Structures are given as C-alpha cells and as structure tokens.
Amino acid sequence: MYEHDVIVVGAGGAGLRAAVAADEAGADVALVSKLHPVRSHTGAAEGGINAALQEGDDWELHAYDTMKGSDYLGDAPAVETLAKDAPEDTIRLEHWGMPFSREEDGRVSQRPFGGLSYPRTTYAGAETGHHLLHVMYEQVVKRGIQVYDEWYVMDLATTDEDDPNDRECHGVVAYDVQSGKIEGFKANQGVVLATGGPGQAFDHTTNAVSCTGDGHAMAYRAGAPLEDMEFIQFHPTSLPSTGVLISEGVRGEGGILYNNEGERFMFEYGYANNSGELASRDVVARAELTEVNEGRGVNDEYVHLDMRHLGEERIMDRLENILHLAEDFEGVDGLVEPMPVKPGQHYAMGGIETDENGQTCIDGLYAAGECACVSVHGGNRLGGNALPELIVFGKRAGYHAAGKDLGDARIKTGYGDDVEDETDADLPVEPGASGLDTSGGVAADGGVTADAEGVLERTVEQTREHIDYLIEKDDGVQHAEIRSKLQKAMTDYVNVFRTEEGIKKALKIIRECREEYQDVYVADPSRTFNTDLQQTIETRNLIDVAETIALGALVRNEFRGAHWRQENQIRDDENWLKHTLISWDDGEPSIFYRPVILEGEDKTYEPKVRSY
C-alpha cells in the first residue's frame, strides 16, 4: 500500500496544477495517472486562456460573458471565481516559463474568441494546451512531486454509509499497467479526481482515445452526483475524417465559414448577424449542420473554413499548427484552399458535482477540470474558458485538499433540502438496473469497516477479484464491439440536434450495451501492459457516463445552450433554471435538481436573450 496526504488522479492541466498547489500548501502529494503526464489530452488544446489582463477589460466583463455564454446555467459564485482568479493564475504560468505569443513591447498577446466582449484569450500560437501541459509538468519535476505514471486507477476507496453525504473517501485502488500489480493508495487528506472528459462516448470527437470518463464513473459509483451531463459541446470546426480540432483561433483571427454556394452563411442566413463566425460554439455548430441538412453543405457533410485572406505571415505567426493539422490529417493546404470542417464532440460542460473549492459531497473527494462541474460553463462553454478552469479550479482543489482555508463554499453539493426531487419523465427502459450491476458501486459491508486501511483493503480485494474474473473468463463479448455500438448510438441520437424519440433509442441501445457487458471478457491473458483489460474497464465507465448524458438529455425538455430539443425549441426559464443531477443509487440512476445560483457577489445575472 502506498500512502500520501493528497492523491491526485490524472495528470493533465488540472491534475498537475492541483498537485503543485497541494505541494505549495505543504502536503505530501502523489500523482497517479494512466498516461505519462506529458501524454495528457490538455496537450491538444489549441486556442488559449481567457483572462482579463488588459486595461479596459476586467473580471466582471469576463464573468458576464461567461454567464451569458452558459445560457444562464452557470453558478455565479463559480463563474466569478474563475474570472477573478484567471488573471493571476495566467500570469503565474508566464512566470513558470510558458512561451506565450508576444506583442511588440514583450507583453503576452491576447486575441478575440467567440462570445467574448473583449479580446482576452491569451495564447501560445495555436498550441497553447501543449505548452501549458509541459510547463505544469516542469513544475512537478522541479518540486520532486511523486508521479505514478501508467497506473490505471479503477476505484475509489470510500465508506459505505447509506447517504453519500456521510461517506468518506480514503484513497484509490490502481493497477500498474506495466506489471499488472494491484495496489491501494491511501490518501490521508484527500483524493482529487482530474481525469478529463468522456469524449469517447461519441464516435466523432476531438478527444483523445484516453478520454473515457474514468473519474466521472468512479465518483458516480461512489455516490457523488453527476451534474448537467446533457450539455455536451460540439466544436464547430473539427476535421471531418478524424475529428482533429481546428482551433477557434482561426475564426478569432478572422477565418470565414462558407457553404457550398460560397455564401458566408453565418450572416446570409441570419444565424448571428452581429458576431458571425464568432458567435458562441453552440450557435455556430447548429448553423453548420443546418446548412448541411438544407443541402448547402460540401459533399453533404461539411462546410468550408477559409483563412487564406489572413496572409501567410499572420498564419505562420499565430496559426502555424493549424496548417500542419490540415495538411497531415486532411491533405489540405490551408494557405491555398479552404479547410473542410464540421461539428465534433469536444467538451463535456457537465461532470462530477463540486463546489467552488473543488469538493464533492463525499468527504475527502475532490474533482477539477473537465471531469468536474462547478459549474462555470452551464449550457455552453465559451472558447478559451477550459484552460483557465483547469488552472483556477485545479489550484483550488489542490489547496483545499491540502488543508488550506479557502473560505466556505456557496455552492452546495449532494442530496440536501435545497434540491427538487425526481423527474416524472417517461423513461423507455429502466436505465442502469438490468439485473446485474456493471457499475460495481460501493462495496457494502454494513459500515463494519470504519478505519481507512480497512476500507482500502476491502476495495483492493474487490478490484483484484474483478480483474481476475475478466482475465480468467475465456469466452464472451469483446469490449471493442460494445464500445463502437455505444459510440455510434450517441453520435446518431444524442448529437447537436436531439429528439425525444432519438434519445429514447439511444437509451435502449445503452441498456443493451450494459446487458452485453455482463458477458464481457478480456482475450489477452497477460498481466504485462494489458491494454485489452484497461479498455474493457474504460468501456464500462463509458456505458455509465453515456447513460447519464442520454438521461439528462431526455429529461431536460427545453432548448438551452448546447442542448437542442426538437419538441421544445424555447429556453424555458420558468421551469429549467436548474441543474440536472444524476446519482447512482442502489444499482440505478436517480435524478434530482438543484436551482442555479444567479446571485453574484454584488449583482444578480438576469437571464436575457442570447443574441450574437
């Protein structure tokens, strides 16, 4: 058994930042990650970091833009914290050596991004995430923070009280991918989940293959609710053949979208008469697909993004990486021809419910980054707001877990008296409950084992049995089959445009996947670097996460942010200014709601029509 004060699971931007913060606060901290830190998906972020740095801009404008962008589903205390902390945290990255793009006077450059009232996106070429990831890892090396890389965390070691709010998290159980060894990691102060997004629930995604919602699923199984999972962002500009991301920076610098008639459709068809290509992502993604659906798409599949007029010098200075991506993955020369783009799954606005200190309803369990929902992004995340989220809330979770006083949180978590009960939505199948429970859940021993070691040992034992079973079983279904069926269902039915009928079909298929998973087996008998085993467990996580996305999408019968519903195309503020919460309860998901907090420190954000 390994033992540390703070255990951070996942070593992307949020995990690394959390580890550095916990180290600064004096804790003995360890990072446990299924990838080596520099392989994390933060490295693929391109655009930049929003932070009100310049004169004329201020954090209140950033907060306002973010609330508006969220379609009033962001919680004001979280949004204001993001906007207030981002400038200092961004400058700190510069102090740590981040190679930001520069102005003539040597200051960091900022550029316009969609939905922003001021050009406040700080960037390093079109590879900002790569630099952020490496700079953060450098800080971890500098501080000598212990890294367990290529250790796959499978489960949380939590106590099993009936009410999740009474549970405590004492650590995690992981296996060493290289050797297959299973170990408990005891956390004396806290566990921070920073495991990234669940993009692999969809088959056309900008996300890495490793983005399988592991943290989501572990927290969910342990009893922490997942919040606003229906809000999935589809990035308007991904390459059609691979899903590789073409940064919003292209539009920020002046890139133009055209349909097959050569029309600048954002204006021609009135999708965003003021902001055009720089409307927020949900608006642009819907516009593109509408063009395709109405027969004005190129090859009936995509639209064109043109940056040729920006000139070679500007492109090379600020968007060089985009030229390489278009060339390598689509065979297109962005200097002489427009690039094909279409919407692709990109980001999960929802995630593990936390407060503004990163804490979940389970004592000692924290979450930060894309796997968490504070919530700052509400119904739609603005471009350039993911990276500040990583550093701001990664830092806060690390500090808080290490015992630093960040003040009382205003956001509540877990089931409490401020929540509104269950939905009366008509569910097509009983989700989750299929007789057999693929989710594992909290190992029940009737609260007998109270001490941390005991809880951990019990969870290690459970994990060991689980892995032995999967490897020793010598026939059945393979995970790849189930995973691709799940991905296809999500892309077919829980995409940019959603109908009740479609979502119900998706839920039925997810249920089938859950049932097929009962018979899953790992064909590779080896304990050495068994990726077959790892992917089998990831697939289980994806089933859980996909189910919450589809369930959330089904019950939210309104149109808000990225969540478009054919049956009800208006934003229904009277009934739906609330978060959807789904928690795993005795082998099935249960749904409840919590009101959005629109009261900021000094003002209340009144919902207005979002026009761009």
Place this chain on the structure above:
Amino acid sequence: MSTQQQKPETQESPEDPEMKGAESPQQERLKEKESGMVDERSADESELDGETVHIKVFRYDPEVADKQEPRFDDFHVPFKKGMTVLDAVMYARDTYDSSLTFRHSCRQAVCGSDAFFVNGKQRLGCKTQISELEHPVRIEPLPHQEVVKDLVVDMDHFYDQMHAVEPYFQNEDTPDASDLEEQRQSRENREKVKMSTRCIWCASCMSSCNIAAGDNEYLGPAAINKAYRFAMDDREGDEIKEHRLRILEQEHGVWRCQTQFSCTEVCPKDIPLTEHIQELKREAVKKNLKFW
C-alpha cells in the same frame, strides 16, 4: 496530396552566421517533401480503395508462451482513404487480435505516445499515411529501447535523460503575479526558442541516434533540445544559462553529438535538433568551458 509546407523557420528567426548559405537537412527535407520525392511510393489512393493493406507487426510478450520468441504477425486491413499507420493497427487490434499492444492517445501528433519504427524509420503512427508507404508495411517498436510488449517500449531511460537537464524554468527574479506583471520577452526571442518548445517527448530522435545507442549516458537530442529551450530563453538570467551549459558540456553532453542529423531527420515536429546541439556547443566554447 497538397504540396504546402511550412516556411522554413530560419527565414524568420535570426540566422546563425555559420549556417548561412548552407541549407539545413530540415530545409532540404521540406523541399523534398514539396517535390513529392519523400514518398517512398506515391500511391494513388483511389488505387488502394477497396483493397486491403498488408501490415507486419512485431509481437513479443515475456509472459505468454507463444510470444516469448519475438515474431511478426501479418494483418490485412481494409484500406480507407486517409488511413494512418495508427488507424491500421487499431483496426487490427479491434477486429482481429485484442492483445495487440501499443501506446496511443491523442491521434493528432501531440501526445507523442505512438512513435513506432515503420519501414525502418521512426515515425508517429497517427501522422503517417499508410498509402505513402511501401507494402507490406513493417511496424516495429522503437529501436534501442527495451521492449515491454509488442510495440510498447520502456520509456524510463528517456524520461531520466529529460529530467537530467533540469527541465524547468529557473528565474527566481520574477515580478509579482498578483500585480499581473509578466516577464517581458521579445518576439525575436520567442521565435528563437519556438521550435524547441514543440517537443512532444516521443523519443523518435533518441531511438534514431547512433551515439545514444552506444552510450547509455549520453543526454541525447531530446534532452539537449529541452535544455536549449531554456538556455536560449532570455527570461532566464546569464547565471542560470551558465549553469545549464555546465550540465550540457559534461562528458556525456553536447560533445558526444557527431552531427549525423538522424534526430533532425525523424523529428515529427520538424525541430532542428542537430542545429540546436551545434549552437549549444558554440555557446559552451564561448564560455570557455571544457571541451571533451
């Protein structure tokens, strides 16, 4: 295939006097690529459409009886336009043999985990179009690194070398972050270090380097490039630069490089690694440091 390529970096950045006139291998390679000469076989993709691609993949697992003796397995993968080497091995794994093991994640050339030895050259699987290769395509783990299983190599030595150059920014003299006061850096200086900051730690360069293969202690091109990234960054002061050069001029440092350019040739991010090493040698000489 389009012929666009990036403008050679040196046209924008201040050129080193000694390199003037002579074209770097990187520039030559870019030119070759422009003229299409680099393709081993400029296959017309439509010719391949509907066909299968024959890949031969290296297999080894110390734990499994019939894989303890290294061998090649043959897979015939249906070709689709745009298919990369990574796509092909993923297809083979998901369809034919789920025990086929390799690292991969972002599939967009930034996580650096899928560097393989493909037809005798270090390449990123995700970035290599299979139609551009001679068939059958041989896919092996990176040479000069211990094989853990199939295409997975042990990266510990590579990470150790990276860590040996103190790969973190060192300037204690920064302004106060709460005043939102950043350090100033000129555009020229950023341009100078730009290529060096693009390293994705894929270890292709290290694997291609004859010297590193023969001298286990040699820092190697990736680590030296990492040191270059900081040593040439004006935000770090002169004292730190000197400290960095002392690490680099040690016996197994920059002087081990014999300017064979193999690292530069295989770098998937087009970092002029050899030039960076040469430049650091000159810096070391200027500082009157030891010459091994």
